[in-house]
Amino acid sequence: MKITNAKVIVCSPGRNFVTLKIYTDQGVYGLGDATLNGMEKAVVSYLEDYCIPSLIGKDPRNTEDIWQYFYRGVYWRRGAVSMTAVSAIDMALWDIKGKMLNTPLYNLLGGKSREKVMVYCHANGKDLSETMEKVGSEINKGFKAVRVQSGVPGIEHTYGVSKDSKFYEPAHKGLPHEESWETSKYLNFVPTLFKKVRELYGDNIHLLHDAHHRCSPIEASRLAQELEPYHLFWLEDPVSGELQEGLRLIRQHSTTPIAIGEVFNSIYDYTTLITEQLIDYIRMPLVHGGGITHLLKVAAMASVYQINTGFHGATDLSPVNLAAAIHFNTAVNNFGIQEYMPHQEIVNEVFKTNYRFDDGFLTIDDSPGIGVDIDEKAALKFPYSMARLPVNRKTDGTMFNW
Ligand SMILES: [Mg+2]
The missing domain is CATH 3.30.390.10 (Enolase-like, N-terminal domain)
Structure with missing residues (x-):
């Protein structure tokens, strides 16, 4: 062949x-x-x-x-x-x-370890009250796990929050937009946010939060510690991924579970974090982490240390990756959770998918292989249009992590 x-x-x-x-x-x-x-x-x-x-x-x-x-x-x-x-x-x-x-692909990866995979969605609002409404509407859709991001008082544009309160899509047409940031305002606000979510929606919903690489190790330690009463499923990317030693400080101060690595692309990005048990979830998705062959090895190494998968799965990855991830998550023993932002309806004109969302879980059908197809004629109707992720500056103008 x-x-x-x-x-x-x-x-x-x-x-x-x-x-x-x-x-x-x-x-x-x-x-x-x-x-x-x-x-x-x-x-x-x-x-x-x-x-x-x-x-x-x-x-x-x-x-x-x-x-x-x-x-x-x-x-x-x-x-x-x-x-x-x-x-x-x-x-x-x-x-x-x-x-x-x-x-189906899952049969080549060990068969079914489960019938369905738990996913988490995004709830974001421009302020506390809009965010609380969004959390409620996501719970009503059946989601068992919700990532909560909110506009922070005093910061003009915050990561994870759409300006027009429609669909959140960080990439914008043309050159990168500039966003602004002030860590002290963020750190003061986030514990209040999660206190409110727990007061309104109780303890039976998994809550997640993405700090998006914005904290120093000691700032992240404070955040993880102050969020402990609200029992997060995970705190994501509390520090930038390059500084692996930074995760040690967080561990010394907090029991909030940590997820990291949506920007990683190699098992060597994870070896210290896994073997020193500095994290709880691996975020590196199939599409950026070397595919199924490589992620099988990363997941196997993580499983030895009781660390689970929690793959990145925003709308910036195509339905081909999402379907492959559902197969992978169906098969591996140490599956944790899968990020899921439903693609816009228009995406279904190009990609014919084989997965289904029901009551907080995704399932995949028995089509051979990954099971997604592409309609190339339909794809021609939607030519490439340059879009870039934002850049980020502190409020005094200093370049910072986006
Ligand atoms: Mg993230």
């Missing part, structure tokens, strides 16, 4: 998506998500100019060897752009493998 061709499909139904389609001499093709929010064309170039020529002629069943070829075989390895390309290749090959064996 041989790979005969591969192509990259870029489309923008509401937002940009990059999809890799790999063809074989058996008439079977596979799809992989290659979307890297705000850096889409860099991945397209890496795939088209450097990866696809080397793929032609390889046996698509050799997922391990091909993964090693595009990782170990590359001198300038790792990094978000190249690992997203490796992920897309790997995902498409597992899709082909499932289709060739006429079985």
Whole structure:
């Protein structure tokens, strides 16, 4: 069996998506998500100019060897752009493998460890009262876990909160927007936010919060400690991921569970955090973390230390990644939770999906492989349109983490 061709499909139904389609001499093709929010064309170039020529002629069943070829075989390895390309290749090959064996992907990963996977949604509002309304409406939709973000008094634009209170989409057309930040105002406000949620909605809902890399280790320690009475499911990205030692300080001060790594792309980003048990959930998604082949190894290592998966799953990842993640989450023992922001309706014109949301959980059907298809004619109706993630400055103008 041989790979005969591969192509990259870029489309923008509401937002940009990059999809890799790999063809074989058996008439079977596979799809992989290659979307890297705000850096889409860099991945397209890496795939088209450097990866696809080397793929032609390889046996698509050799997922391990091909993964090693595009990782170990590359001198300038790792990094978000190249690992997203490796992920897309790997995902498409597992899709082909499932289709060739006429079985859903989860069966190739160990079969079902559960029938359905718990997801968390986003509730965000411009102020405390709007955020409380949003939390209530998400609970009414059946969600058992809600990520709560709110506008902070005194800060003009806060991460995770949409300006027009419609769908939250951080990437904007054209050059990056500038947002503003003041950590002291944020730290004073967040415990009040979660106190209010617990008062209104009780203890039977899982609550999550994303600090989005904005705190120093001691600030994050204070936040995690002050949130303890509200029993968060997790506090996400309390410090920037580069400073792994920073997580030690948080652990010394708090029992609030920690999730980190949506911007990670290698098992080497996690080794200290896992072996020192500095975190509780791994956030690195299949699409940026080297695909199924690599995440199986990360999840296996994490499982030894009783650390669970909690994959990034915002709308900046395509339905191909989401479906692959549901298969993965259905199969691995140490599944924790899956982030789920439903895509806009228009996305369904291009991607034909095989998963279903019901009462707080996602399920996947028995279609062979990953089970998502792309309508290339429909994709042509939505050409790429440059959109970038914001940049962030402190209120005095200093550049800061977004
Ligand atoms: Mg996040």
